[in-house]
Amino acid sequence: MATSLxxxxxxxxxxLHITHSNLKSFSADVRFSPQMSxxxxxxxxxxxxxxxxxxxxxxxxxxxxSKVALLSxxxxxxxxxxxxxxxxxxxxxxxxxxVTTGGWLEDTSLVEKxxxxxxxxxxxxxxFRKFKEKRVSQNPVPAEAKTxxxxxxxxxxxxxxxxxCQVEPGEKRGMVKYVGRAESxxxxxxxxxxxxxxLGKHDGMVKGTRFFECxxxxxxxxxxxxxxxxxxxxxxxxxxxxx
Numbered sequence: 679m680a681t682s683l684x685x686x687x688x689x690x691x692x693x694l695h696i697t698h699s700n701l702k703s704f705s706a707d708v709r710f711s712p713q714m715s716x717x718x719x720x721x722x723x724x725x726x727x728x729x730x731x732x733x734x735x736x737x738x739x740x741x742x743x744s745k746v747a748l749l750s751x752x753x754x755x756x757x758x759x760x761x762x763x764x765x766x767x768x769x770x771x772x773x774x775x776x777v778t779t780g781g782w783l784e785d786t787s788l789v790e791k792x793x794x795x796x797x798x799x800x801x802x803x804x805x806f807r808k809f810k811e812k813r814v815s816q817n818p819v820p821a822e823a824k825t826x827x828x829x830x831x832x833x834x835x836x837x838x839x840x841x842x843c844q845v846e847p848g849e850k851r852g853m854v855k856y857v858g859r860a861e862s863x864x865x866x867x868x869x870x871x872x873x874x875x876x877l878g879k880h881d882g883m884v885k886g887t888r889f890f891e892c893x894x895x896x897x898x899x900x901x902x903x904x905x906x907x908x909x910x911x912x913x914x915x916x917x918x919x920x921x
Contacts, residue, residue, distance in 0.1 A: 692756075694767045698727050700778040703881070704893045708767075709912065712757025716749045719756055723769060725875055726893070733773035739766040827859070829866025833902035834858075837869055841907040845900055850877050851910045852898075855890035860899060862887050869905050871898045874912045 691709045698704040704727060710719060720731045736749040738759055743766075747759040761767075771778050799805060834857050837843075841854040856870025862885040870882065872892035880897045882890040889899065 692761050692765070693763045694761060694765050696723065696726070697766060697768050698729070698778065699768070699770045700729075700776070701727060701894065703891070706893065709914070710756055710761070712755060712761070714756050715752065716754055716756060717752035719749070719767075720752070723767075727769060728777050728876065728895075729769055729771045730773065730776075733771055733776060735770040735772055737768040737770065739768060741765060827865050830902045831867050834867050834869070837902060837905060837907055842910045843871065843905050843907045844910045845871055845873075845898065846904050846906075848877075850875075850898075851913060852896075854905070854907065855882065855892060855897075856899075857902075860884070860887070860889065863899055867902055868899050869902050871900060871905070872896050873898060 691711050693707055693709050696704075696706045696708055706726060708722070708726070710722070714722075716736065717731065720734045720736065723729070723734065723736075724731050738746045738749060738761060740746050740762075741764045746761075746765070749756075749759060773779075799807070802808065837854055837857050839854050839857060842851070843854055844851050850871075850873050852871045852873040854869060855872045856868070858867060859865075860868040870889045871878070872882075872890070873896050876893075876895040878892075878896045878898040881894045882888060882892045882897045884897075884899055890897070
């Protein structure tokens with residue numbers, strides 16, 4: 679108890695490693711204030727993993743893997759449980775019908791897909807292929823207007839894997855996870871981003887190609903001109919509530 683009070687009085691944030699009972703590939707390092715209530719911690723984690731606050735149980739483990747505490751009282755401050763940098767906070771999803779169950783957020787092979795034969799698709803008059811062919815025939819693209827293979831390569835000179843960044847539009851923050859070509863997305867250079875919040879569209883795999891690893895719905899592939907690298911720390915959603 680004395681240790682908990684000392685940590686709260688110092689008001690030093692702690693960096694905890696986050697894991698999830700249902701999402702085996704989910705992993706994050708998050709900064710918390712010891713003065714945050716357990717309920718506030720759950721609110722912050724809900725935005726990262728999708729498990730609702732009411733269905734979330736939290737367990738704290740030390741750096742040796744030993745269980746320290748079950749954070750069962752939502753009203754208590756996090757500092758009461760004496761967390762330290764490097765400790766692990768494990769999320770347990772108690773909802774059997776949660777979006778995180780069944781593995782479909784991580785294994786796309788579990789999702790039933792609609793397939794159409796090439797012959798049947800070619801017969802359709804309302805397909806995107808027919809629309810594209812019609813547009814090209816009506817407005818042929820000049821050769822000089824086509825995207826080059828080195829499109830935006832120069833903008834990647836100062837963008838490196840591991841850089842903190844901000845992506846427009848929306849001022850979304852995250853970390854650079856990939857810089858290079860992505861033929862499945864189009865000619866030129868692309869930047870892969872792991873967003874701090876679940877604002878992305880994938881987990882680093884796009885159109886069957888794995889460009890990087892990140893939690894589900896945290897990944898994005900954007901053009902270099904949309905990325906600014908620099909001192910863009912992870913936003914704390916509770917800072918706006920402070921007076």
